[in-house]
Amino acid sequence: MATEDVSHDLSSLLSSEERDFLIRNNGDQVPVSGLVGKNILLYFSAQWCPPCRAFLPKLIEAYHTIKAKGSAFEPLPFGDGMKQILDKKFKIEGIPTAVAIGPSGRTITKEARMHLTAYGADAFPFTEEHLKQLEEEIEKKAKGWPEKVKHELHSEHELIRTKRSSYNCDCCGESGYSWSFYCKECDFDLHPKCALKEDEDTGTEKGKEGFICDGDVCRKA
Numbered sequence: 001m002a003t004e005d006v007s008h009d010l011s012s013l014l015s016s017e018e019r020d021f022l023i024r025n026n027g028d029q030v031p032v033s034g035l036v037g038k039n040i041l042l043y044f045s046a047q048w049c050p051p052c053r054a055f056l057p058k059l060i061e062a063y064h065t066i067k068a069k070g071s072a073f074e075p076l077p078f079g080d081g082m083k084q085i086l087d088k089k090f091k092i093e094g095i096p097t098a099v100a101i102g103p104s105g106r107t108i109t110k111e112a113r114m115h116l117t118a119y120g121a122d123a124f125p126f127t128e129e130h131l132k133q134l135e136e137e138i139e140k141k142a143k144g145w146p147e148k149v150k151h152e153l154h155s156e157h158e159l160i161r162t163k164r165s166s167y168n169c170d171c172c173g174e175s176g177y178s179w180s181f182y183c184k185e186c187d188f189d190l191h192p193k194c195a196l197k198e199d200e201d202t203g204t205e206k207g208k209e210g211f212i213c214d215g216d217v218c219r220k221a
C-alpha cells in the first residue's frame with residue numbers, strides 16, 4: 001500500500017492527465033512508473049545558458065560515478081513542456097538548478113547543483129545527514145593541511161588556508177566551495193586538491209610497501 005501512495009505522489013508530480021512519461025533531452029521517453037523508489041535528480045537547464053553548459057560535464061561525471069556504485073539514481077534533464085509546471089512547483093528562480101527527490105517522492109534539496117559542485121558524486125544522496133557527515137570529514141582533513149603553501153602558479157605570495165563561500169580555482173578553472181588556499185591581496189584561489197597535488201602524490205609514493213620513489217625507480221626504503 002505504501003508503494004501505491006508513493007507512486008501516486010510521484011505520478012502527480014511528474015505527469016499530467018494526458019501522459020505518464022517524461023521526455024529526456026535526447027527524445028527518450030521515461031515512464032514515471034519506472035522512477036518510483038529511485039533517487040531522482042530534476043535538472044533544470046537551457047542550452048543558451050553558459051553556467052548550465054559548464055555544469056553538465058560535472059553532472060555526467062557524478063552520474064556515472066554514482067551509478068557505478070550501484071545506486072538507483074536517475075537524473076532528468078528538462079527541456080520539456082513540463083518545465084513551466086516544475087518551475088512553478090519548485091519555485092525555480094535561476095538555472096542551472098538541480099532538485100533531488102528521494103525514493104519516497106520527498107524533495108530532499110533544491111541545492112543539489114551546489115552540493116555536486118562542492119563534493120562531486122560524494123554528495124549523493126544529498127540528504128542533510130549525509131552532507132553533514134561529509135562536511136565533518138572535510139573539516140577533519142582540513143586540519144591536516146598546512147596553514148600556508150607556496151605554489152608555482154603564484155610565486156609572489158604565500159597562499160593561506162582559508163574558508164571561503166565560493167570561488168573559482170585559478171589552477172583548474174573549476175568553481176569551489178568552502179576551503180581554499182587563498183591570496184587575499186590578489187584574489188587568487190586554489191582548490192586544496194590543486195594546491196596540495198604534489199604533496200599528495202609524493203605522500204602516496206612514500207607509503208607503498210616500504211618503497212620510496214625517486215622518479216624513475218622505486219627503491220626499498
Ligand SMILES: [Zn+2]
Nearest residue numbers: 169172191194
Ligand atoms: Zn582547482
Ligand SMILES: [Zn+2]
Nearest residue numbers: 157183185186
Ligand atoms: Zn598574491
